[in-house]
Amino acid sequence: MTSPRALDIAGLQQELARVGYIADASLAAALLLMRDLARPLLLEGDAGVGKTEVAKALAEINRTRLIRLQCYEGLDAHSAMYEWNYQRQLLAIKLLEHDERSGAKDLAQREQDIFSERYLLKRPLLEAISGERPPVLLIDEIDRADAAFEAYLLELLSDFQITIPELGTVRATSRPLVVITSNGTRELSDALRRRCLYQYIDYPDYEKELAIVRKKAPEAEAKLAQQIVAFVQAVRRMELQKKPGVAETLDWTAALLRLEISTIDIDGAERIMDTLSALIKTRDDRVAFPREVVARLAAAS
Amino acid sequence: MGAGPAMRAAERLARFPGFLRANGFGIAGGDAVQALRAAERTGVLDRDVLRWSLKALLCHRGDEWQRFDELFDAWFLPANRWQRPERRESADGSQSDAHPGGSREGDKADDEDLRPRRAASREEVLSSADFSALAEREHALEIEALMRRLARQLKRIRLRREMRAHRGRRLDLPGTIRRSVASGGTPFHLLWRNQRSERPRLVLLIDVSRSMVLYSFFYLRLARALASELGDVHSFIFHTRVTEVSQALHDADPWRAQERLHLIAQGWAGGTRIGESLAQFNREHAPRVVHGRTAVLVLSDGYDTGEPRQLSDALAQLRRRARRLVWINPLSNRPGYAPTCQGMQAAMPHLDLLAPGGDLASLRAVLPNLIETLH
Structure with a gap:
């Protein structure tokens, strides 16, 4: 017995796969719920598990724009929303000054002109709510921004309006699908967590990662893809400072293909060593991969 | 079969957020309603669909995510009778407190203004007493208050430091120009940019x-x-x-x-x-x-x-x-x-x-x- 919802979930998974994203059923279920309840989706997980990709795929299957706000330390709410185009405003003022005929009467009119939408530069948050079609708004690595910004964002996400002192309140003409990612470097506020649907994304298991490699790097032969994934999965089980993410797996696959390495085995260990920089990104971790270890992993793959 | 089982299912569902809260989940008051609304969309018959949907809705952090499946099974699978988690009775807390109202006193001591004057000398004694000698609960509370105070002092140092760091001389050009719009483009007021530094x-x-x-x-x-x-x-x-x-x-x-x-x-x-x-x-x-x-x-x-x-x-x-x-x-x-x-x-x-x-x-x-x- 399959419920209609289960069919929806399977359908969404297929659609995501079509645009190149392999999603768990639980993620697909969350995406559907996000649409039903009009809530943002908070994605957590280690760097490199494909959190950002979710938003990209979501935009693609909805055939809508992806608006991305990359958070960073010191990002203030203002620069994430809008800015006045000062240069143009100044130019307008200077032009008006030389315009002798305009009397003092329409001073107010002139001022209004200068603070009109013509001189407004939209930044991601304003852009996301003022389009005609609802876009996907990706707020990337929110843990990098500070708590004040988070509070501001929360307000935007509940009211969907932005107040510009000189211009008034801009109401959302469309409600974006909001995807928020966090790498967990800072504890997010409970209020934000409560607003959002939640999804923890883990490193993919063997089957899923194989599907991803087959999808993204179809030129790798089935046998090689299996070996690559087995190798990477074994590497992740090791004690490393920085475990390779899915992007690293794909980079490494590309590197192997480029060097025309068609199989991973003990004899090729030397050549594999040369490509490891695509997979292992810190010096300490690199030390953990002498030739013997690589050979052993290669033999087991 | 009629409204009976369906009713029971709805009730069971409505009480699930409470069960999660008892198990340490950060569940808010409105979550039960949200869970019912979500279930309306997803249906309740397909266990996995319900599981995935409620998981996205009711988990808010990684550790909750890891524990959810087990709790979901305990609550919804008929084979297992769920076990009531050990509840912390409010009487429990005051019972284990040897001095009635002790924690309340601690809170009061925490407020610097309300501290009695003689505290200073007592504070000195406590400050230099080795922690291992302070077995008494009373001391523990006072020490806690003193630690609060130390933490607040540290906070002041940090704020002072940050303010000093902010007094950097960097011109905030967009801000200055924005201000100058009011004076016809002549920058009378110079604005300086705060130098944001990464917090320690x-x-x-x-x-x-x-x-x-x-x-x-x-x-x-x-x-x-x-x-x-x-x-x-x-x-x-x-x-x-x-x-x-x-x-x-x-x-x-x-x-x-x-x-x-x-x-x-x-x-x-x-x-x-x-x-x-x-x-x-x-x-x-x-x-x-x-x-x-x-x-x-x-x-x-x-x-x-x-x-x-x-x-x-x-x-x-x-x-x-x-x-x-x-x-x-x-x-x-x-x-x-x-x-x-x-x-x-x-x-x-x-x-x-x-x-x-x-x-x-x-x-x-x-x-x-x-x-x-x-x-």
């Missing part, structure tokens, strides 16, 4: 092994006070393995916080393996919580039953990541102390500072300097 962070690694039992109690309170005043503080406890306790310490209810910590520390094997614990910390937590402005404080007596070699390696690795690596040893202000035990010997070369921490006065000597250097 503290990471506390607290040894809770048996030999530390008289001290770790106070260190956990210190961690709690620091976290509530300074904000960016991450706390971990270890003896044979390491566990993050920031969340548990964050609990607004001090009794529940204590209970959660108790649960976390339960069932650990004896012995102290500092090296192994720190290595685990490096592996699982350091990439996330330790950045270039982090001071890592290890609070331990250094009695390590593991390999000294491992401890030394782990500290070396930690040293490379962090801005400061400080070891606070409660024993080191005892007369005649020398860091001779194997653990301390292995640790010494990698530390920026080995500081005593057996009493409040010595903590007061170390922490302000540490905060100052982080900016």
Whole structure:
């Protein structure tokens, strides 16, 4: 017995796969719920598990724009929303000054002109709510921004309006699908967590990662893809400072293909060593991969 | 079959968020309604669909995510009768409190204005008393209040530092021009840009092994006070393995916080393996919580039953990541102390500072300097 919802979930998974994203059923279920309840989706997980990709795929299957706000330390709410185009405003003022005929009467009119939408530069948050079609708004690595910004964002996400002192309140003409990612470097506020649907994304298991490699790097032969994934999965089980993410797996696959390495085995260990920089990104971790270890992993793959 | 089973299903569903809350989930009041609304869309017959949907809706953090499936099964699968989690009765808290109303008094003492004047001399006595001698509950509460105060002092240092850092002379051009629009493009008022600097962070690694039992109690309170005043503080406890306790310490209810910590520390094997614990910390937590402005404080007596070699390696690795690596040893202000035990010997070369921490006065000597250097 399959419920209609289960069919929806399977359908969404297929659609995501079509645009190149392999999603768990639980993620697909969350995406559907996000649409039903009009809530943002908070994605957590280690760097490199494909959190950002979710938003990209979501935009693609909805055939809508992806608006991305990359958070960073010191990002203030203002620069994430809008800015006045000062240069143009100044130019307008200077032009008006030389315009002798305009009397003092329409001073107010002139001022209004200068603070009109013509001189407004939209930044991601304003852009996301003022389009005609609802876009996907990706707020990337929110843990990098500070708590004040988070509070501001929360307000935007509940009211969907932005107040510009000189211009008034801009109401959302469309409600974006909001995807928020966090790498967990800072504890997010409970209020934000409560607003959002939640999804923890883990490193993919063997089957899923194989599907991803087959999808993204179809030129790798089935046998090689299996070996690559087995190798990477074994590497992740090791004690490393920085475990390779899915992007690293794909980079490494590309590197192997480029060097025309068609199989991973003990004899090729030397050549594999040369490509490891695509997979292992810190010096300490690199030390953990002498030739013997690589050979052993290669033999087991 | 009619409305009966469906009704029961709806009721069961509506009570599920409460069950999660009893199991430590951060569930808000409106979540039950949300769960019903979500179930309306998804249907309740397909267990997996319901599971995935409720998981996205009712989990808010990673640890909840990991525990959800088990609780879902316990609640919804007919084969298993769910077990009522042990509830913390409100009477329980006051019972274990030997002095009635003790915690309330503690809160009051916390408020500086309400402190009686004679407290100063008493404070001095308490400050220099070794933690291990303060077994009485009354003392514990007072110490906690003093720690709060220390944390607030540290906060002031930090704010002062930040303000000074902000007084950089960098022109805020967009701001200046924006202002000048009012004066026809002539910049009368110059605006200066605040220089935002990355906030410093503290990471506390607290040894809770048996030999530390008289001290770790106070260190956990210190961690709690620091976290509530300074904000960016991450706390971990270890003896044979390491566990993050920031969340548990964050609990607004001090009794529940204590209970959660108790649960976390339960069932650990004896012995102290500092090296192994720190290595685990490096592996699982350091990439996330330790950045270039982090001071890592290890609070331990250094009695390590593991390999000294491992401890030394782990500290070396930690040293490379962090801005400061400080070891606070409660024993080191005892007369005649020398860091001779194997653990301390292995640790010494990698530390920026080995500081005593057996009493409040010595903590007061170390922490302000540490905060100052982080900016």
